[in-house]
Structures are given as structure tokens and as C-alpha cells.
Amino acid sequence: MSKENESSKVETEPEVETPETEEVTESEENSTDELTQLKELVKEWEDKYLRTHADFENSKKRLAKDKATAVSYANESFAKDMLSVVDSFESALATIEGTASEESSEVLDKIKEGLNLTYTQLTKVLEKNGIKAVECEGEFNPDVHQAIMQVDSDEKNSGEIVQVLQKGYTIKDRLLRPAMVSTAK
Numbered sequence: 001m002s003k004e005n006e007s008s009k010v011e012t013e014p015e016v017e018t019p020e021t022e023e024v025t026e027s028e029e030n031s032t033d034e035l036t037q038l039k040e041l042v043k044e045w046e047d048k049y050l051r052t053h054a055d056f057e058n059s060k061k062r063l064a065k066d067k068a069t070a071v072s073y074a075n076e077s078f079a080k081d082m083l084s085v086v087d088s089f090e091s092a093l094a095t096i097e098g099t100a101s102e103e104s105s106e107v108l109d110k111i112k113e114g115l116n117l118t119y120t121q122l123t124k125v126l127e128k129n130g131i132k133a134v135e136c137e138g139e140f141n142p143d144v145h146q147a148i149m150q151v152d153s154d155e156k157n158s159g160e161i162v163q164v165l166q167k168g169y170t171i172k173d174r175l176l177r178p179a180m181v182s183t184a185k
Contacts, residue, residue: 134168
């Protein structure tokens with residue numbers, strides 16, 4: 001009987017080992033599949049994180065740029081209001097120029113000098129804050145000029161500015177007010 005027991009033990013052992021090996025192989029395959037799936041999931045989440053982080057950084061840069069622009073042009077409406085004051089000074093100076101040639105008096109000369117100094121100071125303050133007059137020499141530019149009328153002119157070619165009716169102004173690189181001009185036909 002001992003031989004039979006031994007032979008039965010030998011026979012049973014290989015049978016028992018075979019299913020264990022298959023189970024180990026299956027569990028290794030399952031763990032390999034699971035590991036591959038987990039790696040793919042990690043890659044997917046990493047990609048989502050990187051994209052979200054990039055979007056956040058872009059939004060942060062965009063907001064900083066918008067803030068800088070808002071600060072830079074915060075005085076735009078105030079500057080537009082100040083342009084009427086500049087226009088009034090220019091009219092006053094033109095009026096005094098016309099009367100000064102006819103009636104020369106010391107009081108009128110002092111008023112003219114005071115207005116000139118005030119006007120100069122005002123234009124310096126405007127320029128300090130990035131507000132400049134639009135150039136009105138030569139060709140008509142629809143980006144910065146507004147043609148009010150066309151006139152016949154022997155001195156100017158067609159499309160050239162003949163007369164400036166109201167100065168135009170820019171603040172930094174934006175147009176505050178277009179220059180109102182008359183052009184040659």
C-alpha cells in the first residue's frame with residue numbers, strides 16, 4: 001500500500017500544481033491588465049491636470065493684460081472732457097490774435113501772454129498723460145480724420161487736407177476724437 005499511496009500522492013500533486021499555475025498566470029495577466037489600465041488612467045489625469053494648469057496660467061496672463069489696459073486707459077473719459085477746454089483756449093487765443101493786431105494795448109498783451117502760458121501748461125499736462133494732437137498735414141486718413149466737407153483748392157491735390165476745423169486727439173495708441181477737416185475735391 002505504501003507504493004500505491006506514493007503513486008497516488010505523486011499523481012495528485014501534479015494535478016494540484018497545474019491549477020495553481022494557471023491561477024497564478026491568470027492573476028498575473030489580470031494584474032498586468034489592471035496595471036496597464038491604471039497607467040492609462042494616470043496619464044489621462046495627468047493630461048487633464050496639465051491642460052487645466054495651462055488654461056489657468058493663460059487666464060491669469062489675460063487678466064493681467066486686461067488690468068494693465070484698464071489702468072492705462074482709465075482717464076480716457078476725463079481726457080475727452082478736457083478736450084473742450086483745450087478748444088476754448090485755442091479759440092480765445094485766436095480771438096486775441098485777431099484783436100491784438102487791430103488794437104495794441106498792454107492789458108490785451110498781458111491777457112494774451114497769460115492765456116498762452118496757461119495753454120502751454122495744459123498741453124504739457126495732456127502730453128505727460130499720453131494725450132497728443134492728431135497730425136493733419138498731407139493726405140486724408142479715415143482712421144484719424146473725419147471729413148466734414150470738400151472744397152475746391154488750387155493749392156492742394158484731391159484728397160489732401162485743406163483746413164482743420166477741429167483738432168483730433170489720441171491717448172497713447174487709441175483715438176479720443178477724430179480731427180474734423182475739409183478736404184480738396
